[in-house]
Amino acid sequence: MGAGHGHKLHFHGHSAVHRAPAHLKILALLAFVITVVATPRDWYAAYAVHLAVLVVVIGVSRVPPTYVLKRTVVEVPFVLFAVLLPFVAQGPRTEVLGVTVSQHGLEAGIALLVKGTLGVLASLTLAATTEPQELLAGLERLRLPNQLVQIMSFMVRYLDVVTGEMQRMRVAREARGFNARDPRHWPVLARSAGALFIRSYERGERVHLAMLSRGYTGRMPR
Incomplete structure (x- = not known):
């Protein structure tokens, strides 16, 4: 019980992101997620900035991008829901690739897909650069x-x-x-x-x- 316990999501490394205190990384993730969620769904330039920030952090951490991308399979249920949303939502209709869908549903589906993807990538980056026991110690330090x-x-x-x-x-x-x-x-x-x-x-x-x-x-x- 007292032994260290690794995790499959963690990528061993010695970058500045790996060495950063766990509680600060948790706070940074929380701030990033709140910012992404609060971003209006039609501000696509802001989403590009959020993605650029993630790319820079992943680059500094020296975690292979494929290592993170392969683990985004956890997002599949959200992707399916985002794809179905334009077909089940009500409101004005629009045509996309010859298929008539709800305009509001289409916008909401795109926003859900983008925000969900950014949140998942940020969470996976935190998991890849922080040992589980360090995360738990960080949560204790944050008075959880x-x-x-x-x-x-x-x-x-x-x-x-x-x-x-x-x-x-x-x-x-x-x-x-x-x-x-x-x-x-x-x-x-x-x-x-x-x-x-x-x-x-x-x-x-x-x-x-x-x-x-x-x-x-x-x-x-x-």
Whole structure:
């Protein structure tokens, strides 16, 4: 429990961005995200400036751009929603590539896609240049409630454990000839997800009891 724990999002380096205090980087990310969200959706020049700032930070950090871009897959649900928005929104209609869509929906979809992408890139840059334990220490320094910091700490520590358990369950299903190809197999996947949740919950209970038996009083030792 006391050992260091790396993360797949972190890119080891020694740049000025890597060496910067974690709490300052968290504040910078928060300020950047608030600025992006507050930018009117038709100020495309401002979005270009935001992107240029991100490119400069990534360049200074010496994190390969492909390293960050490959991890933007987390944004896929937002991209799908932004693509659907022009088709489901109401209001004046306009034509794009021969397809009639909502003008307000189109503008809102573009703004959502741009703002979401900038936020994801900024967050990934922070994760790539800051160790998880440094992030947690930075949150403590910013006076985030101790209980929330501990919850985040355990989430980071056991994310790989739960992911490994999920991979082992997948291998076990495939070893028995199971291959989810159509909706008829969804009940099996649902039962697997339920079993994974129960196992994770029981593991958490055992860890908590072990901590109490070792004198845990609500604050993790340094």
